[in-house]
Amino acid sequence: MSFTQTFIALLLIQGALPQPVPGQKQVAPVLQGTVRLDPYEVTNRQMAHFLNEIGNIPIRGMRLVEVGSAQSLIVVRDGVFASRPSFADHPAVEVTFAGARAYCEWAGKRLPTEREWERICKSDQGLKYPWGRDFNPQDPAHLLLANLKGNADGYDRTAPVGSFPAGRTTEGIWDLGGNVWEWTAGPNDQPILRGGSWANSHLYARCAIRDDPNDSHTFFKGSSTGFRCITDLQ
């Protein structure tokens, strides 16, 4: 059995999601230098390549990517997945939690925990935003920190990953604030979104903000939700 066949079999058997262990908490400390968070959100080009390898299989009734959504930036024609024209380097959206996790595992990585995501966002300085301690909507220079709600930053919706150099973290991670929300693994592997998106104000780009997609007050929207992966170095 090939790697791809084995991988798909494991996805279907496990439902892609490790089963939560009641009462188990993620309490392991996040040690700087033991992990490496991807510098960019996963793009439509990357996600389309993954879908062409694996197929857009259903996990618990939901496809890995909702390519049938009008907001999807990936389309399928004659069984081949491809990014919409001019969106190859934009972040993938309409990705389910299972789809994000499956991509990272296929790439030999994993989804970050929300604790890891937040620590890297804040850096070792305990910053409020990925780029620093403040955001002033009246300051034109601050509009170049992240792709947030409105088009004053140059983009109505998603922007190509890596379009806002001034918003990088001290470790060189792009777009942690804004562009797309990012799937992370919360306590008991609960899906939690981090970082805000093109559809949200700067308040949601704060490192400590979390969004539970199961919450009735969620800010979750498939068209503003993507992800990035993390690699264990040890």
Ligand SMILES: [Ca+2]
């Ligand atoms: Ca982001």
